[in-house]
Structures are given as C-alpha cells and as structure tokens.
Amino acid sequence: MKFFGRMEARNNELYIGGVSVERLRQEFGTPLYVIDEGDFKEKAGVFMDNFRSDQFATRVIYASKAFTNLYMAGLLAELGLYMDVVSGGELYTALKGGMAPEKIYYHGNNKLFQELEFALAEKVGTIVVDNEYEYQWLSELAGRERVRLSVLLRVNPGIEAETHKYIQTAKDDSKFGMSIFNQKTQDLIEEMSKDKYVDFRGIHCHIGSQVFDETFFFASARAMIQFAYEMESKLNVDIREINLGGGFGVYYTEKDQPFELADFLKKYIQIIEEKLHALNFELETISIEPGRSLINNSGSTLYTIGHIKETITGRQYIFVDGGMADNPRPALYQAEYEAGIGNKINSEPVQEYTVAGKLCETGDILIENIKLPVASPGDILIIPSTGAYTYSMSSNYNKIGRPAVVFVEEGECRLAVKRESYADLIRNDVVRR
C-alpha cells in the first residue's frame, strides 16, 4: 500500500497526521472516513501557488461533489479557495459552512426553478448555464428580481478524454452543456450578451474525470480560447472568463500514473498564455475546478475486519463492517484500490484476499485479489485514496448508517461529521397509523 501525505509507520502500526489507526477506531468507531488535513492544505497550496499568471487572474474552485460538509466548506473558505456546487443541497452546505456566496459557482444540467430562486436569493457569484431552457428561466427570474446575474455558459469543446465512459463529460452528445460546433450555442451566447439582467462573463467546460494524459487538458484549453476569441470577433460579445473544469487523474493503484501536479499546472498556464498571445487576445480570469485531485489522496477509510471465510474454491474473503454503502465506486465502475492492515502495516503481505462488504449484494466487493499480511478478526483494514466520491456518494442501503468523518492533523482529531445512528436512519420516516 502506497503511503500518502502524513502517513507513517510506528511499531508496525499506521499513523495518519500523527494519530494511530487504533486510537481513531477507539475514539470514533469504524467504518470511518479519515482526512489528513495537513496533506489537503498542502495540495490546496500546490494548486494556488502554481496555477498563477501575471497576465490574468486565476481561480481554484473546489468541486464539492467530490466530498463536502460544513467543516470542509469552512476549511476551503479559510484557505481562500472558491467552491462549485451542483444542487440546492450543496449550495446550502457551502453557505452554512461559511463559504462567501460570491465565491460560489453553481453548475448542473437540470437546476430546478426553486434551486435557481434560492441561488438568486443568496446572491451566488456565478451561475454556469447549461442550456437555453435554463437561460430562459434565469432571465425571467433576474428580470423579476431586478438583479444582474453573472453567468458562464457550459460548452463542450469536443475533446473526448480517455477515461471511463461514465465520467467522460464533454463528448458532442454529452448530457452536459452545449457543443461549440452547434449554431444554437452561438445564438444563445449572442442572446445572453444582450440581456440587460444577465452579465454573460464567459464559458466553462469539463472534459471528464480521472484523466491522466495532460495533452487533453492542453487541447481543451486551446480550443476554449479559440472559441472565445471567435465569439468575441464574430458576435461583438465581451468574454472575460474561461473556466476549464477539473478532472486531473490521481493514484489509486499502480496502474494509475498521474502527472506531477505542480509541473502540470505551470505548463497549463504557459500553454494558456501562449495561446492568448498567439491570438493577441486578453481574458480577465481563468479558473479550474479540481475535486478528486484535491481531496482523494488525503482521505482513507478504516474498517474493522470481521469474519474471514474460505470458499470451496479456495478464495479467502475478508469481511469488513462497511462496503458499497460507504464506497460505491467499485460496484459502480469497477474502481480499484490498494489496502493495508493498519495494525500490521509493516508485516509481509503473504496471503491473497478478496475484501467484501457486509451489504446484501454479490457486487459488494471492495477489492478483488489483494495481497495482505495474514489477517485476523479485529484487525483494522485501511483503504487509502478514498477521499473523493465515497462519502459524497454514500447511501443508507440496508439501513446502514453513514460513517463518521474525522479530520486529523499533528496528533489532533477533529470530528467533522457524526456517525449516523439508528434514530437518524428513521428520522424522516412516518409511522403508519
């Protein structure tokens, strides 16, 4: 198992942010999401220090869908990041957690009318319009409230990034945004730029998630700048911002080879500057929206090992006290992970196991065929690199409460989300009378 951030081994036990896995289990129970806060802050610093230019302002917008809660929103606000949200619920969380409304970008291909009303009432900084129907609603709302709304339009630059098809988002027939090759897109840009209640600031794209080939990002940046330039020249609109989305790939297993972030970000800026220079074109702001690449490797999940079962075929199952309810990614898109036994972290991995959850689905397998030290019931299994799209995609399937979330830093533990109790599981249920 690869160590990340502030993980270290002391006397054959794993410590994260100076806290042992045994202490975490004793204080908070398992399953448990653990976030290495020092590591997260360092990552945020890498983004903010390297995605910078003298020629335009830059914004690092954290994609909250990867992982969010009140604590996280407060931390992001403190660190000076922006935040993107895709629902009324994420918006509510961001605001309640202390994120300034003007630093929020609101995305989504089917924002509800009530959600748009809520965003307007809260004076959200930027609405990223997905399509012409949403624009009609926004225009109506902004006119009714007599406010000037700041918007970007989500477009598809036609870059088909190589990744799982469920996380490819900018194909011509994608459900998100509008193709730059579609005349309707140009017509909408023209219409929005003439609307007295809409301040059309620019365009946004997101080519997909878990993308390892940096040339896709460079190609998409060039295509977006070219398109913005052509729109300005042709339609006499003033484009001031381009938001290039997120999607930077991260390490889960040895199969993943992410690019070095600081170098990539510097090169990204350089490519953007070169393209702007070649066109003699200026922009006020360029933004990016990392989610996974900011949070994933700072997060781990701890489980307690229950029974260890050998099948007639010789497969050795390790059963853990969580599963697809706290991490649906393996069942959803065959995501792969590494793992370790936290209380035997330096012991030789000699035995092949399959790690299975406790939920009533055959597909509830967290890891197939992984070599670990000989496991015993009561050991602590750690799956690292589970910061993104685990807690945020978790469910109460089989009426299992969601685990707690704890941030650790320099030997201190800070509870961010309490474990759901049985009472929490039925808090919205109504008894039949």
Ligand SMILES: Cc1ncc(COP(=O)(O)O)c(C=O)c1O
């Ligand atoms: C609009 C938008 N921005 C940013 C992201 C974040 O992507 P990632 O977590 O891969 O960086 C997503 C993810 O799907 C997205 O849809």
